[in-house]
Amino acid sequence: MKSLLLFTILAIPVLAYAGGPRHIDGNTPVRYINPNVVLNFDVGTLGARSNSVSNDMVLQSMALWNNVTTATINLTKGNNLASDIDQTNYQDLLFPAGGSNSHPSVSDGLIPVVYDTDGQVIDAFFGPLQSTVIVGVATSIFPIGTGGYITGYVLINGKNTVGGVEITDPLLSHTITHEIGHLIGIDHSQLNITDANKNCGLNGNQYPVMYPTFCNQPTNALHLDDAAAVTALYPEQNVVATFGEINGTLVDTLGDQWAGVNIIVTNTQTGDVYSVVSDYLKQGTGFFSILLPAGTYTLQANDIIAEFTGISSVGPYATNAADTSFSYGGIGFVYAGSTPGSNQLLTVTTGEAITVSLVSDGSGAFTTGNTMTVVTAAATGGGAAGGGGGGGGGIVSPAILLLMLAGLYRRIFYGPELVK
Ligand SMILES: [Zn+2]
Incomplete structure (x- = not known):
């Protein structure tokens, strides 16, 4: 069983994507057209972590993405959410899969970072006991034909233990960084991982943040592949x-x-x-x-x-x-x-x-x-990455419901494996 692999000439210089974009609109990678993305933090707690400690963790994760000098993405903290979000008041902030395009969260101007301190929001949102398997959720949505996200959210589980695993501060920080990556449009990345080491056969720092699973107490730092991915989606002029x-x-x-x-x-x-x-x-x-x-x-x-x-x-x-x-x-x-x-x-x-x-x-x-x-x-092509396809005018297409379904990224545990 032999296979021939040939390298021949092509002349289509286009900027590149490591890791890749999470959503494609037509052939356009979807991103926030304005890279200045303002997040609105919960005023509650993440389990035993105080509000200020929780905020600092999110700010550190935002900084990891912001600090990629070849990318324009600029995540900042805006006004806090009006109240502590729990299972009684999350509905207006988090658009559901299969929900309505007229859902208030689509047009409220907020990109919430919700602290689900005891998992009850996740249980109410996704079903009983889901907080025992879901560590974090993030998504953004876009009107078809625009190539640009209009809003999104991050939802973090504050439970001490999920899937039988203690969620330490480094694990939670890593999760927040991963979910923010999804929020701004970055897909999972497999790198050179094979079946033989998919379940954490390498050191934790060899896996990108956007790898689909946790491995070996990963450090909360971007891998070069993560940096290349965010650069491709949000290229700075120095690219x-x-x-x-x-x-x-x-x-x-x-x-x-x-x-x-x-x-x-x-x-x-x-x-x-x-x-x-x-x-x-x-x-x-x-x-x-x-x-x-x-x-x-x-x-x-x-x-x-x-x-x-x-x-x-x-x-x-x-x-x-x-x-x-x-x-x-x-x-x-x-x-x-x-x-x-x-x-x-x-x-x-x-x-x-x-x-x-x-x-x-x-x-x-x-x-x-x-x-x-x-x-x-x-x-190189220079600045060919991303870009909106025009049109749309802020109108949310009915097809967005499918994208919302596709765009809910939960970090979840399957048996002994940790999947995010
Ligand atoms: Zn993920």
Whole structure:
């Protein structure tokens, strides 16, 4: 079972996404068009944590995203919510999945950060005992055709123990950072994780904040992949002077795309890893693109891990077990290079994009016998990321209800595994 992997010339320089966007509107990654996003904090507590301690945790998580110098996202604290939010008064603030577009939370101008101090909001919102499995929830919604979020919320569970696991301050902070990532439009990221180490086989700091599960008491810090993802969605003007890029397409010999495959690049000097999913913009081309610091990289690919579906999905083709990401029958790792079994090195230069074409001969899973024939470099696209599709005029399309369903990201425990 051999597979041929060819690199050929393409000339479509576009800015890249590590981690990828959570929502695509047409082919546009959805984001807050105005990157100055104001959050409104609860006045209550998170379990034993006082209001000020809780606020500080949220502010620290916001700062992690704000401090990415190549991204424009600027989360700030606005007016507090009018009252302590609990199970008796949350309904007007948190739009439900399947709710009405005229729900008051859509137009109240608030992006609430709700402290569910004892889990009773989550139980009332999602059903009895859900607070024993859900650690946090976040979502934002957008009118179809605008590419821009209009509002959202973050809901944090303050219970001491969820899923039999003590939710320490670092775990809760990590959760808040993860949920804020979803709020501003960032998808889960698998990196180079395989089935063998999906359940935390690596050190905690090797997993990005946007990895779908908790692993080994993760530190509350952004991974380079998280920073690349937020940069791609909210690019600062210095992006072209800071990053280079690897982009390309993954197709078979008939030219049909292989969508939903995890594309991985690894810096051979630092070991840093970045990933994105093929055809993450849903263009039907197998396109992928990753922003990278200058350096020497290898490029590989593997399957999306089978359990990363639904609320834990990685990329737009993993909504359920029958989705495209799981249709290839085991891709394994690509070792893309001119010599079978060895990786060809790709040298990324700041401000330039290397464009590659990955072609599978369709004979089966990728093996180590792949071939790289041509690599080209061109200027990066510069500022091509994100952007609204125009129109909409603030009108909320009925289709938004589906997006609301798709956009509820709960951090949840499955058995002994911790999933967020
Ligand atoms: Zn998540």
